[in-house]
Amino acid sequence: MSKDVFANHRTNSIIIIVLIALFISVIYLPKTIWDYEAELRDEARFRMNAVSLAEKLHYQLAKEYTTDSEQLLLVVNSVRDSLLAAAKDTNYSYYGNQRIALAPKSIPVNYTDEYKALYNELHLELFKTLEPNHSMEPNTINLVLDSIKTLFDAGNYVGEQSMEIDSVGLTFTVSDKFDILYQNIKTSMFNALTTSYTKYPSFSNPLVDAVMDSIAKNPDLSGRIEFGGIYDDAVRVDFIIPSTFEETMAKTLETFKKQFVFDSYDSATYGDTLYDMALEKFLVINDTLDAMPEYLDLIYMDTSGIEIEIPVEVKVGDMEAAIAKRRNNLYKRLTGYSEPSPYIAEQVIALALDSLHSPNAGLDSIHMEIDLTDAVFTINIHKNISEYFNKVSLEQAYYKSAVNLSDLDWGKAAVEVVEFVGDRLIRKSDFLKWQVVAVESDTFNVNIFDEFLRKYDDMNLMLAQKLTGEFINVHNQAREIVGIAEHMAGVDTLDWYGEQVIEFAADTLLVDVFPTYLSEYDTTFTIARDTVVQIDDSTFNGVWYRGKVGVTQDFSLDSLPFLTPLANSNYQYDFNGTDSVLSMNILEKSDTAYVERVYYGMDTFILTFAADSLLENVFMIENRYTEFDSIQVDSLNVVSDEFVAGENEKNLFMEKDSFGGWIDTTISKKYVKRQLFSHYHFEPELTKCTVTELPYRITVRNNVNLGIESPIEHPIETRRYAFFTQIDSTHGSLVDGEESWAK
Numbered sequence: 001m002s003k004d005v006f007a008n009h010r011t012n013s014i015i016i017i018v019l020i021a022l023f024i025s026v027i028y029l030p031k032t033i034w035d036y037e038a039e040l041r042d043e044a045r046f047r048m049n050a051v052s053l054a055e056k057l058h059y060q061l062a063k064e065y066t067t068d069s070e071q072l073l074l075v076v077n078s079v080r081d082s083l084l085a086a087a088k089d090t091n092y093s094y095y096g097n098q099r100i101a102l103a104p105k106s107i108p109v110n111y112t113d114e115y116k117a118l119y120n121e122l123h124l125e126l127f128k129t130l131e132p133n134h135s136m137e138p139n140t141i142n143l144v145l146d147s148i149k150t151l152f153d154a155g156n157y158v159g160e161q162s163m164e165i166d167s168v169g170l171t172f173t174v175s176d177k178f179d180i181l182y183q184n185i186k187t188s189m190f191n192a193l194t195t196s197y198t199k200y201p202s203f204s205n206p207l208v209d210a211v212m213d214s215i216a217k218n219p220d221l222s223g224r225i226e227f228g229g230i231y232d233d234a235v236r237v238d239f240i241i242p243s244t245f246e247e248t249m250a251k252t253l254e255t256f257k258k259q260f261v262f263d264s265y266d267s268a269t270y271g272d273t274l275y276d277m278a279l280e281k282f283l284v285i286n287d288t289l290d291a292m293p294e295y296l297d298l299i300y301m302d303t304s305g306i307e308i309e310i311p312v313e314v315k316v317g318d319m320e321a322a323i324a325k326r327r328n329n330l331y332k333r334l335t336g337y338s339e340p341s342p343y344i345a346e347q348v349i350a351l352a353l354d355s356l357h358s359p360n361a362g363l364d365s366i367h368m369e370i371d372l373t374d375a376v377f378t379i380n381i382h383k384n385i386s387e388y389f390n391k392v393s394l395e396q397a398y399y400k401s402a403v404n405l406s407d408l409d410w411g412k413a414a415v416e417v418v419e420f421v422g423d424r425l426i427r428k429s430d431f432l433k434w435q436v437v438a439v440e441s442d443t444f445n446v447n448i449f450d451e452f453l454r455k456y457d458d459m460n461l462m463l464a465q466k467l468t469g470e471f472i473n474v475h476n477q478a479r480e481i482v483g484i485a486e487h488m489a490g491v492d493t494l495d496w497y498g499e500q501v502i503e504f505a506a507d508t509l510l511v512d513v514f515p516t517y518l519s520e521y522d523t524t525f526t527i528a529r530d531t532v533v534q535i536d537d538s539t540f541n542g543v544w545y546r547g548k549v550g551v552t553q554d555f556s557l558d559s560l561p562f563l564t565p566l567a568n569s570n571y572q573y574d575f576n577g578t579d580s581v582l583s584m585n586i587l588e589k590s591d592t593a594y595v596e597r598v599y600y601g602m603d604t605f606i607l608t609f610a611a612d613s614l615l616e617n618v619f620m621i622e623n624r625y626t627e628f629d630s631i632q633v634d635s636l637n638v639v640s641d642e643f644v645a646g647e648n649e650k651n652l653f654m655e656k657d658s659f660g661g662w663i664d665t666t667i668s669k670k671y672v673k674r675q676l677f678s679h680y681h682f683e684p685e686l687t688k689c690t691v692t693e694l695p696y697r698i699t700v701r702n703n704v705n706l707g708i709e710s711p712i713e714h715p716i717e718t719r720r721y722a723f724f725t726q727i728d729s730t731h732g733s734l735v736d737g738e739e740s741w742a743k
Contacts, residue, residue, distance in 0.1 A: 033720050037727070044690045044731035045741060048708045051696055052734050053524045054682050055706055060520075061511040065700040067476045069687035071509070072698075075100055076682055079513055080521050087518075095513050105504040109467040111485055111497050118466055119486070120411050122459045127414035129455070130421070130446040134404045135436055138390035140165060145397050148174060149182045162406050169406035184396040189389055193379050196340040203235035207340075211379055215386055224380050231372035237344060238367045239334040241352050248333055249353075252326045253279060259322055260296075261313040270300060270310075278312045292316055343375045394445070399434070405442055413441035421448055422456040422479075426701075457699070473695045473711055526677045533674055538647045538667050543585060543639035545660040550633050551606060551619035560605070562598060563615060571615040573607055587637035587660050593617075606636065689731070691716060709733040 054076045055065050061079060066072050078100055086094040136144075144165055151157040158176045162169065175181060183201055190204035191197050193211055198204050210230045215221050242248070257275040260282075266274060277298050285293050296312040328338055331345040334352055339345035351368050416439035424431045425448070432448045457475040464478035465471050467485055472478045481502060488496045557563055562577030575581050575596070584597040584606060593608040593616050606619040622633050639660040645653050653659050687695050694711040701707075710731040717725050732740040 033725075040690045041731050044710060045739070047686045047688070047690065048696055048710070048731070048734050049739075050525065050682060050686045051698065051708050052706065052737065054686075055698070055708075057517075057521065057524060061513065061517075062509055063512070064703050065698075065706050067698040067700055068474050069695045069698065071102065073682065073684055073687065074102070075509065075511065076521070079511065079517060083513070083518050095515055098511050098513050099508040100511055102507045102509055104506040107468060107481060107502045107504070108499065109481070109485055109502055110469065110499050111467065111489055113497075115463070115466050116489075119463055119482075120415070122463065123418045124411060124414040126418050126452075126455060126459060127410075130417065130444075130448060130452070131399060131402065132404065132413070132417065133399055133402060133445040134170065134408075135438075135443040135445045136403075138386075138393070141390065141393055141398050144170065144172075144403060145182060145185075145393060145401075148172070148178060148401065152178045152182075170403055171406045171408075172401045172403040175400065178397070178401075181397040181400055185389075185392050188392045188396060191337075192385070192388060192392075193381075194340040194377070195338040196335075197337045198235075198237070198340075200236050202233070203237070206230045207377060207379075211381065211385075212389060215381065219386070222381050222383050224378055226376050226378050228374070228376040230377075231375065233373075234369040234371045236367050236369055237335070237348055238365050239348055239352065240365050241355060241358075242333055245330075245333060245352060246356055249330065252329060253283075255322050255326065256282065256319065259315045259319040261315065262310065266310050274298065274300070274310065274312075282314065292319060341375060341377050344370055344372075394434075399445065399447070409441060413439065413444070416441055417444060417446060418456065421446065421452065425453045425456070428702075453701070471694060473697050475697070475699065522679055525680050525682055527680060528677050530673050531676050532671050534669060534671050536667055536669065538650075538665060540645045540650055540662050541642050541664040541666075542645060542653060542662045543587065543642055543660040544658050545587065546638045546640055548635040549606075549638050550622045550635050552622050552633050553619060555620055557618065560600065560618075562600065563618070566614075573609045573613045573615050585639045585641060587639045691731075705736055707733060707735040 051069070051072070054072055057076050058072055059065055061075060066075070079094075079098075082094045082098070086092045144163070147163060147165070148157070148161075151161075152174060158174045158178070160171065161174050162171045164170070186201065186205045186208045187197070187199070189208045189212070193208065207227065207230060210227050211225075214225070214227075257279055260275060260278045262274055262278075277300070278296055281296050281298065282293070285291070285296075292314070294314055294316055296314065298310045298312055300308045300310050302308060324342070327342060327345050327349065330349050330352075331337075331339040334348055347370055348368065351366070355366060417437055420437055420439055421431070421435075432450065432452075434445055434447050437444050437446050457479070460479040460482050461472060461475055463482045467481060472481070484502050485496075485500075488494060488500070488502075557571055558565065560577075562574050563571040564574055566572055575598075578598045578600050580599045582597040582599070584595045586595055586606065586608075593610065595606065595608050598605040598607055604621045606621065608616040608618075610616060619634075619636065637660070642663060689696060689711050692711055697707075697709040697711055699705075699707040699709070710733065712730045715727050715729045717727050719725060734740070
């Protein structure tokens, strides 16, 4: 009989404890890993920001950024140290132009056949991404394309092909859709010439050929030219009838009414009715006689049954323009494009009208065959139309065929072109998209994409690592090492293969040290943190002095209807007995009193009373400051409404001549958020990634565009606690001060 291990309570307790420990570990340990990942990420981003700040100081000193983190540390910190030393010596100044010595460098490299093969391979890969094409004259380009089209139409002419043009051997790739690429040239030109579109070669090609042939015969041809007799048969036009087309037809007719001129009396008397009549008659005459009348005679019957003849003038020129505009708008509604000629537009619109109530209207595409044997096209030929044709030929077919010399040394051309483009981009950032590059091997059309310089730098970093056996993250230095090695290996008199040393001589950097550098260094490398503190906040209620008003108390209180006598010789104020009241402030009033300016009859009074309306005092305003008879005229200080001031502003108010006085003071506890700053020094570890300990990648474009990037290009997985994995991905980048993690 087998023993039941779970019958032992001690064993059960141990198992339970172990399971509880595992359960807690599964919850707690991943969290500690995630927290550590976040800590590394936040620290990395802080470091990248520190590098960016240091670069700005370097730029202020040297008028340029640097991609070398060692130089960055040296310049930023050595200037600070020198200024601190100068501050202790009154005979020594470190302001103005100064020279900072840069240490020499000896970099051992190993130039091997394996390295040379990698050098050629990487350049060739990058060269092919530029889509290189042999550059030639426009006429020769069109000859090549026409020749390929002829052979393509003959059949089985696709893939890698070769041809000799003007004794120049060419190789190229013929797409199985070359006929479409070739036709795209004519289609694009048809669109440019007519601002219309067709997918049918029988429509586009004869017109394009006629225009281009005319330009070839007369290069100075320009302006509006008529082309007729170029079609031998009908062409197809596709369109679709929108569901709102009938409504659009009616709306567009309204603009014709603007071209009718009536006598002002008739226009005011009969209004829109005349315009409707004129439009109806105009359309009948214009459609029936196929002519535009200059005048119309309308017969209007008034309410008494009398017929009145009303003359109408037609603004012929404006009407012709309105008709042409309406025709073009309707054609656009049907086809989506401008009309290529009035002859075509009129026929399409007429068919659309006939098909308005077809069940397919608004749903299916409709087409019609139009005979263009006698059609005339008016084309506005611009002087740059030939250049546009050549541009379209390049982009639509030539670039896609990758035409190149058949005897081209691709390896040599790759190195020449890639280095040319890389050098040009470093100096001129707008050298992008299709450009012409002339090198010793050939003259190429190349398509330079936005990320080329990045890939060029990556290539040099890889080659520098292969040469030196060490990772180098300073792409300027890597490019210089690779360039020197290639130059030395190309010198015929040297045997530069194998282990060699590249010497970088000692140099000096000229900097301009400005007087506020020390304070800028201290304020640049600071960590701000928010903290909450408790303070005693004093609030002061005060008034401004506004002037004096003359008053007297020589009058009878019983004579005032807004005062009601009470026992003990007291009076109660009742504003209902006044003519009107207005609030008022006087400096001499008690803290509990209310003050009003009371208007009664021809007199004005100032009353101070308590909250229960019991009178405290009353004055009558007098506009004189002299004694006469037994009346004594005094004065009261009239002040503004109360205002509130804090502790910091109190003395500022009291110093002003217009200040009246403080009425009340309140002290309360208040919590405020304040920023505290702690300083740090720009140390070497701040230039390195928190995970890989590799320097941050610093890029400088055109000496004004600065980028700091994490060296982590792919997620790094690290085993933690045997069962878990820590994954550190890229920590982002700072490009021109914009944080990628803030997006």
